[in-house]
Amino acid sequence: MQVDDIPAVVELGNMLFTAETSPTLYRCWEEAEVLQIYTADKETCLVATCHERVIGFALGSLLEKPGSSWLYGWLDWLGVDPAFKRKRVAKRLTRQLQERFVEKGVRIMLVDTYEGNRNAIAFFRKFGFGQGIRHIYMSLNLDNHPKAIERKFMNDPGD
Ligand SMILES: CC(C)(COP(=O)(O)OP(=O)(O)OC[C@H]1O[C@@H](n2cnc3c(N)ncnc32)[C@H](O)[C@@H]1OP(=O)(O)O)[C@@H](O)C(=O)NCCC(=O)NCCS
Structure with a gap:
């Protein structure tokens, strides 16, 4: 990837x-x-x-975990233009990234995605990723917190 590719990568990712x-x-x-x-x-x-024309991308980064001497390679974002899907574009990108990670001394390659993203999970499994760990994200709406109500009132006393 070159710096000139960034706008095209962003545009494809936005889609x-x-x-x-x-x-x-x-x-x-x-x-x-x-x-x-x-x-x-x-x-x-x-x-x-x-x-x-950019039709796919794989953005990876190197990760060192505190307390571990191992180097990890994180495949942060992987995307392929739907017009080119199932043409092994993602497979080739991921394989190339894997090689670069190995050259840099990476021992473990990591990916993560939303549990409902079946296409990506099917792809990752087929590629050889395994040992999936479930992780839960929770949220708490703070709109009714007394301070939030007070703030809203201060900003718009007429409400
Ligand atoms: C997931 C994604 C990257 C796959 O890209 P792709 O170029 O179509 O995948 P490939 O052609 O390299 O697929 C290789 C193998 O993975 C599996 N696979 C890929 N997409 C699949 C799908 N939608 N359903 C089932 N299996 C799939 C297949 O086994 C496939 O081999 P085959 O076509 O010979 O059966 C693409 O669909 C995409 O960009 N999705 C949206 C973005 C995203 O979710 N990214 C991942 C999280 S960051």
């Missing part, structure tokens, strides 16, 4: 990662994150192109 496909708020697809991942680890950010 793929919507509130329906990525309903959790704990990680959001946005330009700033693409820039951050790219700046940190350029060599593990890959694009697939067709006639010089």
Whole structure:
């Protein structure tokens, strides 16, 4: 991936990662994150192109866990233009990323996705990922907290 590819990657990601496909708020697809991942680890950010148009991407980053000497390779974001789906674009991107991770000394490659993202889970399983761990994200609406009510009143006493 080159810096010039960033707008095309962001645009494709905006189409793929919507509130329906990525309903959790704990990680959001946005330009700033693409820039951050790219700046940190350029060599593990890959694009697939067709006639010089970006049709897929794999954005990976290196991760060191405190207390562990192992280096992890995180496949943060993987996306393929729906017009090119099931043409092994994701497989080739992930395989290339895997090779780069190995070259950098990575021992374990990690991915995560929303449990309802069946396509991605099918892809990851087929690729060889396993040992899935369930993780629960919970939320608490703070609209009725006394301080939130007070704030609302201060901002708009007429309400
Ligand atoms: C998931 C995704 C990356 C797969 O891309 P792709 O290029 O179509 O996948 P590939 O052609 O490389 O698939 C390789 C194998 O994975 C499996 N697979 C891929 N997509 C699948 C699907 N929708 N249903 C079932 N199996 C699937 C198949 O075994 C496939 O091999 P086959 O076509 O010979 O049966 C793509 O659908 C996508 O961009 N989804 C939206 C973004 C997303 O959810 N990203 C992952 C989380 S970051």
